[in-house]
Amino acid sequence: MATQSLVTTQWVADHLDDPDVVLAEVDEDTTLYDTDHIPGAIAFHWREDFQDPVRRTFVGPRDFAALMERKGVSRDSHVVFYGGNNNWFAAFAFWYFRSYGHERLSLMDGGRKLWELENRTLTSAPPTRTVTSGYDPPALNESIRVRRDEVLERYVGSPDGVALVDVRSPAEYHGEIIAPERLPQESAMVAGHIPGAQNVPWEHVVHLETGQFRSADELRELYADVGATPDREVVTYCRVGERSSLAWFVLHELLEFPTVRNYDGSWTEYGSLIDVPVSRPAGGDEGGTA
Template sequence: MSEYAHPEALVETSWVADHLNDSSIRLIEADEDVLLYEVGHIPGAVKLDWHVDVQNPLSRDFIDQEGVDKLLGGWGISNDTTIVLYGDRNNWYAAYAYWLFTQYGHKNLKILNGGRAKWEAEGRQYTKEVPHFSPVTYHAQPADESLRAFRDQVLAGLGDSNRRLIDVRSPQEYSGELLHMVNYPQEGAQRAGHIPGAKNIPWATAANPDGTFKSAEELRSIYEGKDITPDKEIISYCRIGERSAHTWFVLTRLLGYENVRNYDGSWTEWGSLVRSPIER
């Protein structure tokens, strides 16, 4: 993994297996299918339910600084703990959690390369035992919102020659053929299509069949081939920002791009805004 800009952001299954009893490390499983954890998980891993654990339904935003303190501290995670995130679907929600916890200033974050799929394919140990950790005091930093893009910023930048938008949804969602791929009522939009000028690079393009990330050379070819280059301001989006967080991770951690933001309002917001411009 030394080919990547930040190889420390990834760990392999063998590394995790060797550190299962390391008290300075906390495994967090974050799945798209939130029922998988109960089926079996890596020993010592806690469950992050993206439906409830990191969402504020009243403000339709993430939990605040105090909420992060309570969440991570409740799992026995201190500011010095190394967090290793993993999950299903090529680590889709693991990358989402990585992006969120980065905003709140946690330094020691890693993703298990290949996630659940690779761990299972290698026949490694699973358990149904839910671990319990003594709560500790955690101090999150104020959210660094330079990692996020908001609708007014996206709208104001349309036509900017130095900006590139990446729509990481499926080609069918991008073209407007489908309104959304997954039937989550809270994630519906009124219209189908994409933000004007956005390039379509589906998020899973960055992954190998076994769920691991493609090589740095392959990744550069994918993104630079669509004029997504390090000198540009990049904004990624999908439906609610989870798949686009995966692309944010690839660009910032694996390729070293320095100016990348995730528009987590994404198509659920944009596709329902009155007079927001769209293309099909």
């Protein structure tokens, strides 16, 4: 049976005792998880678990496989992600696991916010999953990820057949601020956006009161309005790749666009590169861009 990319809170509630399903709460810190979480859920810390401890990049294939084994995840496990921040980091985890070839993945619509709004069960009890073995180190799937060199060579300016989608806030996109006020440590050297990128803020794809995604028709129209259509290569980016993973999920998994890639270097990388074109409507353009 095919795995659904998006599942409801009720689906999760119905599968709490399913040994085939691994619930995983993912966020930028695990303080809230430590207080309470969905029964049986394991925790992933976005930076400590998924990022190399020295460089800003993925952990290597062997380290990823070892992480899966420590967490009790096998190659055949159906991993269902959820989290706070309207599922930003849960969507990043979905994209990250897909990049490493794990097939059976889902995102819980509405994330932790909706689960709490519905007064569903939470617990502080630690999960009791058994450590596994034999998770073969995976090869990285580059078809859904894009690196800075390719961004510079192929995507700057949104040439024919390409749609660049910047999912940050309008203030970040226009160069009025470099990073959200609560995340000043994750900022680039300059403000602005990649030339040719269109702004579709992440919050436009969800109902903020519940965290649930908008309808497929609404989402399709939202992206079509900025030229992001199924016949184009679409590249999403934000500040560090987590908000853009939410957009990637919408476009790739919900709308089933054939070619969607997430630029996880995003603006913290691009906005700190030397001598690259930058558009900054709020304060003039840099590098000769128009």
